[in-house]
Amino acid sequence: MSHKQGIGITVGGQRPADTRQILVGAPGPVHALYIHVPFCAHKCHYCDFYSFVDNRDQQEAYTHALLLELRAVRDLLRGGLQTVFVGGGTPSLLRPQLWGRILDELHNLVPGFPEAGLEFTVECNPESASAETLKVLASGGVNRVSMGAQSFNPSHLKTLERLHQPANVQRALSVAADAGIERRNIDLIYAIPDQTIADWRYDLHIACDLARTGLVDHISAYALTYEPNTAMTQRLKQGEFVAAEDSLEADMYDTAVDSLSAVGLDRYEVSNFARPGSECRHNLVYWRCAQWLAAGPSASGHVAGSRWKNVPKLGEWIEGVNRTGGFAPAIDIELPDAERSLRERIMMGLRTREGIDRHALELGAKELNCAKALDRECTSLEARGQIETVDGRLRLCAPSFLWCDGIAARLMDAITRNAD
Amino acid sequence: MEIRNFSIIAHIDHGKSTLSDRLLQSTNAVSEREARQQFLDDMDLERERGITIKASAVTVRHAVDGVEYMLNFIDTPGHVDFTYEVSRALTACEGAVLVVDSTQGVEAQTIANAYLAINQDLEIIPVVNKIDLPSAQPDEVAMEIEQALGFPAEDAIYCSAKTGQGIQELLDRICRQLPPPRAPQTKKLRALIFDSHYDDYRGVVIYVRVFDGHLNHGDKVRMMGTGRTYIITELGKYTPKPEKVKSFGPGETGYLIASIKTLKDVRVGDTITIDNDPAEEPLPGYEEPHQMVFCDFYPATSTEKGSDFEELREAVEKLSLNDASFTFHPVHSEALGFGFRCGFLGLLHMDIIQERLDREGGVEVVQTAPTVTYELKTRDGVVHEITNPADLPDGSLWEELREPICKVELIIPTDNVGDIMPLCLGRRGIYKQQQLISETRTMIDFEMPLAEIIYDFYDKLKSMTRGYGTMDYEIIRFQADRLVKVDILVNGDIVEALSFIAHKDNADKRGRVLLTRLKDQIDRHQFEIPLQAVIGGKVIARETIKSMRKNVTAKCYGGDVTRKRKLLEKQKKGKKKMKSIGSVEIPQEAFMAVLDQGE
Numbered sequence A: 001m002s003h004k005q006g007i008g009i010t011v012g013g014q015r016p017a018d019t020r021q022i023l024v025g026a027p028g029p030v031h032a033l034y035i036h037v038p039f040c041a042h043k044c045h046y047c048d049f050y051s052f053v054d055n056r057d058q059q060e061a062y063t064h065a066l067l068l069e070l071r072a073v074r075d076l077l078r079g080g081l082q083t084v085f086v087g088g089g090t091p092s093l094l095r096p097q098l099w100g101r102i103l104d105e106l107h108n109l110v111p112g113f114p115e116a117g118l119e120f121t122v123e124c125n126p127e128s129a130s131a132e133t134l135k136v137l138a139s140g141g142v143n144r145v146s147m148g149a150q151s152f153n154p155s156h157l158k159t160l161e162r163l164h165q166p167a168n169v170q171r172a173l174s175v176a177a178d179a180g181i182e183r184r185n186i187d188l189i190y191a192i193p194d195q196t197i198a199d200w201r202y203d204l205h206i207a208c209d210l211a212r213t214g215l216v217d218h219i220s221a222y223a224l225t226y227e228p229n230t231a232m233t234q235r236l237k238q239g240e241f242v243a244a245e246d247s248l249e250a251d252m253y254d255t256a257v258d259s260l261s262a263v264g265l266d267r268y269e270v271s272n273f274a275r276p277g278s279e280c281r282h283n284l285v286y287w288r289c290a291q292w293l294a295a296g297p298s299a300s301g302h303v304a305g306s307r308w309k310n311v312p313k314l315g316e317w318i319e320g321v322n323r324t325g326g327f328a329p330a331i332d333i334e335l336p337d338a339e340r341s342l343r344e345r346i347m348m349g350l351r352t353r354e355g356i357d358r359h360a361l362e363l364g365a366k367e368l369n370c371a372k373a374l375d376r377e378c379t380s381l382e383a384r385g386q387i388e389t390v391d392g393r394l395r396l397c398a399p400s401f402l403w404c405d406g407i408a409a410r411l412m413d414a415i416t417r418n419a420d
Numbered sequence B: 001m002e003i004r005n006f007s008i009i010a011h012i013d014h015g016k017s018t019l020s021d022r023l024l025q026s027t028n029a030v031s032e033r034e035a036r037q038q039f040l041d042d043m044d045l046e047r048e049r050g051i052t053i054k055a056s057a058v059t060v061r062h063a064v065d066g067v068e069y070m071l072n073f074i075d076t077p078g079h080v081d082f083t084y085e086v087s088r089a090l091t092a093c094e095g096a097v098l099v100v101d102s103t104q105g106v107e108a109q110t111i112a113n114a115y116l117a118i119n120q121d122l123e124i125i126p127v128v129n130k131i132d133l134p135s136a137q138p139d140e141v142a143m144e145i146e147q148a149l150g151f152p153a154e155d156a157i158y159c160s161a162k163t164g165q166g167i168q169e170l171l172d173r174i175c176r177q178l179p180p181p182r183a184p185q186t187k188k189l190r191a192l193i194f195d196s197h198y199d200d201y202r203g204v205v206i207y208v209r210v211f212d213g214h215l216n217h218g219d220k221v222r223m224m225g226t227g228r229t230y231i232i233t234e235l236g237k238y239t240p241k242p243e244k245v246k247s248f249g250p251g252e253t254g255y256l257i258a259s260i261k262t263l264k265d266v267r268v269g270d271t272i273t274i275d276n277d278p279a280e281e282p283l284p285g286y287e288e289p290h291q292m293v294f295c296d297f298y299p300a301t302s303t304e305k306g307s308d309f310e311e312l313r314e315a316v317e318k319l320s321l322n323d324a325s326f327t328f329h330p331v332h333s334e335a336l337g338f339g340f341r342c343g344f345l346g347l348l349h350m351d352i353i354q355e356r357l358d359r360e361g362g363v364e365v366v367q368t369a370p371t372v373t374y375e376l377k378t379r380d381g382v383v384h385e386i387t388n389p390a391d392l393p394d395g396s397l398w399e400e401l402r403e404p405i406c407k408v409e410l411i412i413p414t415d416n417v418g419d420i421m422p423l424c425l426g427r428r429g430i431y432k433q434q435q436l437i438s439e440t441r442t443m444i445d446f447e448m449p450l451a452e453i454i455y456d457f458y459d460k461l462k463s464m465t466r467g468y469g470t471m472d473y474e475i476i477r478f479q480a481d482r483l484v485k486v487d488i489l490v491n492g493d494i495v496e497a498l499s500f501i502a503h504k505d506n507a508d509k510r511g512r513v514l515l516t517r518l519k520d521q522i523d524r525h526q527f528e529i530p531l532q533a534v535i536g537g538k539v540i541a542r543e544t545i546k547s548m549r550k551n552v553t554a555k556c557y558g559g560d561v562t563r564k565r566k567l568l569e570k571q572k573k574g575k576k577k578m579k580s581i582g583s584v585e586i587p588q589e590a591f592m593a594v595l596d597q598g599e
Helices: A059-072 A096-109 A131-139 A154-159 A167-178 A197-212 A231-237 A246-262 A281-287 A314-324 A338-349 A358-367 A371-383 A398-414 B016-026 B044-049 B080-091 B108-119 B138-149 B167-177 B307-322 B347-360 B414-426 B457-464 B504-521 B558-576 B588-595
Strands: A032-037 A083-088 A119-124 A144-150 A183-190 A218-223 A266-269 A272-274 A293-295 A300-303 A306-310 A329-334 A387-390 A393-396 B002-010 B057-064 B067-074 B095-101 B123-129 B190-199 B203-212 B220-223 B229-231 B234-238 B242-244 B253-257 B271-274 B293-299 B327-333 B337-344 B365-367 B374-378 B383-386 B398-413 B430-436 B441-449 B470-480 B483-490 B500-503 B529-535 B538-545 B578-581 B584-587
Touching (some): A059 A293, A096 A131, A119 A281, A131 A167, A144 A167, A167 A197, A183 A197, A183 A246, A197 A246, A246 A272, A293 A306, A306 B558, A314 A329, A338 A358, A358 A371, A371 A387, A371 A398, B002 B016, B002 B167, B016 B057, B016 B167, B057 B167, B057 B234, B057 B253, B067 B203, B080 B108, B080 B347, B095 B108, B095 B138, B108 B123, B108 B470, B123 B167, B190 B307, B293 B327, B307 B327, B307 B347, B347 B365, B365 B588, B398 B414, B441 B470, B483 B504, B500 B504, B504 B529, B504 B588
Parallel strands (some): A032 A083, A032 A293, A083 A119, A183 A218, B002 B095
Antiparallel strands (some): A266 A272, A306 A329, A387 A393, B057 B067, B190 B203, B220 B229, B220 B271, B293 B365, B327 B337, B374 B383, B374 B398, B430 B441, B483 B500, B578 B584
């Protein structure tokens, strides 16, 4: 299950490095934290996140290393946490007792935790989210769950190799609500092979009911993506099924935007819909290119302009963290670079309804000596009705969300040192 | 001192260069220490491809039977595209050494070059080379030479340029068997220009063979073909180091320098005479170089700043300094911007130029599909030369359209005759004759339009014969046929760079194959793109590129940033190599799609 932290492909050389060079001495504080829990009951076929079925019980060893990693960034957490997101894998598979240790550690390390206004999300699977676990989570400060519903149609769930019963989603959401977890999201997937627009409307209908009854205040709806190195992609290549036509996919997207807004869930990012005020603040940290800390195997972080990913293999991560006293071996390290950062701000910011601060963007471009190139590109895109600037923020025009990548690519290309 | 002028002729890779080196060494012209491999080839590119583009002449001495000989060894280009240059070099000789690889046997260019030499009435000494190799079959190859060319097998010298075996015998035979230069026919100077090259430090260096009269340092000479005059500032011979001399007499060979700025001012085959005491007639056989294959070069990178075109211009001009047979003039294409239409002697010549542009000029180019020269006779009776299909006027103005026809000579394993016949016939080949040149190999002659050869004919020949087939071609005439111009429309706009001329009978198929290829090459756009192949307004083939409805990544969170950014940067980078036709972006590779005939 799950979203938010994918396994990147290591392009270029893997440096024999760990997170120490980025984290030690970094100017804090950092207010966001992502924790990756790699365990799953079953590996879903579309999933390219680092996760596996834990046959030998490694939950103890995992938890031990995770605590080491959290302690190592104690200094950066001094300013308190505003968002925590625990993704996977299936975090709800982690035993309640181990959850207790992690939550206790956060209480010990982070001043005032859980402070008022903290958003603390844990991803759950409808099958494994037990009342006991949810209660432990709630009492430890967790106030948001993200449930992998994916579809309410058993045959499409089967295509995705999802094991849960559709009805369990609502039950799990109710259990979470009963446990006192106030904010609840479900993930949906569309453009599944053989899925018709009517099928999708049915899923949306159920989802809208959940929204209407207050069981969810947030929905993430993703077009099925055939990620490299997944079983789904393999099956596609073998001709087991055909991918949905992109015209169908586009129609499904438009349908989702319309249906969800009708029940008060507005699109605030390409694939994310929320009641006003219920937007996922942790994910906004990503889209705003703000800083966050990372813990757990394959978790990615962004601190002081550097990006990295913890080594994905559980064994290597445990070994590395234990050896260094809390610093995970890191891959895909990218050190601070103004050009890269500005491009990322465009790529991520353009995905959101709030868009990008145009003035800040222009200042950045000016420093890179490419302000004219950026202005040319903006003018051209504005003339085509693809982007607009409202209240000083550059953003996609509503119909252009379907063309986000191409537009981002053009703007990013304008951000080239000394293009002027 | 006796003089002997001779060339070595061979099929590519039959060891001509190694044999040249060995001959020079054996006459002590080059010491072992100095003997750079393949002394006569001085361009890296040639060495890599194993062919010689530029001829040069070397003078060495050899004594036999108590007589001393001056041997003028004239190098020749080894490839089919340079037939004219080879023929001029051979004109400067009285004899030729015909080298055949004892592991390969007689090949198409062995035959072609041998016939060039025979037509010049040269005395020929057959040499069976590389006999040191385990797979050598010298007796069989000598017999092939006899069968294919009529030189008695027992006359062939067996030799190994590598070990030196047979080299002494070859030198002796050159002295004894080859005839001396003919007697002068006039006292007035007549010297044949048989090659030239451009030297960065000295300007143009011309190689000449004096037939009549004397050429002296300081003479004011006139080129009889171009009418230009120059003062000789240096005369010399390569031995193989350049050694200056005061004068050349009849029969002698050497180089001259005369402050000539560009190779364009020098024509191979031209006759040099004294300006104020000229010969009455030039030596026979002079021809203008004739470009037969054309294509456009455009700068590969974006032309917004225009500097890439200037870079290309510089590179092209520089290349033409070294190669007078390569022509170019600026063109503008709506699709590809500013570029050059370039003419080449043939396909290999085109490949060499493109590679040298890339290597020496550092310029990345987009090359359009090659076309041949056509002769268009319009209704008013005027004949126009057409080198670009886009220049063809409306079909109603034509009287006839003529295309170059080649005599094609193939030497292939006899087992492959059944595959090669349909290949040639399918390309409008007309079978002429067939001859068994050994137990396993056959020589076949076809007449075939050059336009059918410049596509992947040679590659097909090579693959069908597992590399054993060889070919040679020569343009013999222009001939009218039922030719049509096929235009390609992308989203309703004609893309001139994709227009091609085809025979009426296979224009439909060519059109269809091209559209299929284009469909794969052009990315989907936000709108549907019709592709059409059209002859004179009539649509003969049609394809549609469906519209794209979306271009957005569904999930993009913190861990996706790096990978996603790289993907988008790549997406945009790819776009740079696109050319816009109307609102459609066409990748540059698509302009080569015309090449694939889909066989």
